[in-house]
Amino acid sequence: GAVVSQHPSWVICKSGTSVKIECRSLDFQATTMFWYRQFPKQSLMLMATSNEGSKATYEQGVEKDKFLINHASLTLSTLTVTSAHPEDSSFYICSATLIGGPYGIGETQYFGPGTRLLVL
Amino acid sequence: KQEVTQIPAALSVPEGENLVLNCSFTDSAIYNLQWFRQDPGKGLTSLLLIQSSQREQTSGRLNASLDKSSGRSTLYIAASQPGDSATYLCAVFYGGSQGNLIFGKGTKLSVKP
Numbered sequence: 001g002a003v004v005s006q007h008p009s010w011v012i013c014k015s016g017t018s019v020k021i022e023c024r025s026l027d028f029q030a031t032t033m034f035w036y037r038q039f040p041k042q043s044l045m046l047m048a049t050s051n052e053g054s055k056a057t058y059e060q061g062v063e064k065d066k067f068l069i070n071h072a073s074l075t076l077s078t079l080t081v082t083s084a085h086p087e088d089s090s091f092y093i094c095s096a097t098l099i100g101g102p103y104g105i106g107e108t109q110y111f112g113p114g115t116r117l118l119v120l
Numbered sequence: 121k122q123e124v125t126q127i128p129a130a131l132s133v134p135e136g137e138n139l140v141l142n143c144s145f146t147d148s149a150i151y152n153l154q155w156f157r158q159d160p161g162k163g164l165t166s167l168l169l170i171q172s173s174q175r176e177q178t179s180g181r182l183n184a185s186l187d188k189s190s191g192r193s194t195l196y197i198a199a200s201q202p203g204d205s206a207t208y209l210c211a212v213f214y215g216g217s218q219g220n221l222i223f224g225k226g227t228k229l230s231v232k233p
Contacts, residue, residue, distance in 0.1 A: 006163075034221075043124070044209070044223040059220075093163060109221065111156075113163035 002028055004096050006112035013084055014120055021079045021115045023094030029074040030096035034109065035067075038091040047092075050077040084119045091116050122147045126210055126224035133200055134232050141195040141227045143210030148191045151215035155184050155195050158207040158226065167208075168195070200231045 003026040013019050023033055033050045048069055049057045056069035066088075068080040077096075081088055095109040123146045133139055143153070152171045156164045168177045168184040170193070176185040183196040197204060207228045211221040 004163075041225065043225045044211075044221075046220050049220075095164075109166075111164035111166075 002098055002110045004094065004110045004112040006092075006094055006115050008115060009113060010116040010118075012118045012120065015085050016083055019081045019084055019117060021081075021092055021094075021117075023077045023079070023096070023112055025075045025096045025110070028096075028098050028110075030098065031074060033071060033077040033094055033096045035069065035077075035079050036093045036095070038093065038114075044093065048079075081117065084117070086119045089117055089119045122212070122214065122222050124210055124212055124222050124224040126208075126227050128227055129225065130228040130230075132230040132232065135200060135202060137200050137231075138196070138198050139200055139229070141197070141208050141210075141229070143193040143195070143224055145191045145193075145212045145222070147214065148188050149214065150188060151213045153184075153186055153193050154211045154213070154221070155182075155193075156209040156211060158209055164209065197229075200229075202231050202233050205229055205231050 005024045005026055007022045011019055031052050035047045036044045037047050038044045046059050047062045050069045050071040052071045052074050058064045066082055071077040091114050093111055093114040095111045097109055125144045127142045150172050152169055154169045155167045157167055158164050167182055168179055170177050170184055170186045172188055181198040186193045207226040209226045210224045213221055
């Protein structure tokens, strides 16, 4: 149980195009999903918190107009990288917290397999 | 600033060895600490979660300890196997309304047959 999927697993695009990444909780409902980014040899860094039915909360330094997040249902959050540039090339991972989990929000995050983005 | 540091950055051992991975955090007011395993193309798998009130957790050949006052955690892997080869991440949660995990950069483990 508690599986999170991401699609696509990797994507190559030209500079200036937009890329949408989907994050789905397959067998549970998640009111909150998180989007992380990992540059080579760096730590995973939280980009934003996505709450179902409301606007996402972005971490300092993350441009909300560039990284559009939509959390339209309890099982799906999408991250759209708008007008992608080579510096946006990174590994993007989402996670979801389980409603009614034993420890509450933030204590049990289930991670997706990640999406590797390469912008040429 | 809340930071998590993992040492060593990489480790290569022969099969069968017992090994220890280290994690330190600058702010000891943690809510909990997790150890994850990251495999290429497979995302993150949670291995062990230690609450701030706990001192250790065990799962199979894995044992994680927590010394909150000194800001340290260790992950002990007994009788290592080639299948243990992966990057191991330590992440700290400080609570609050946002589920913000602070990750270390990881230790890349290679277990050679």
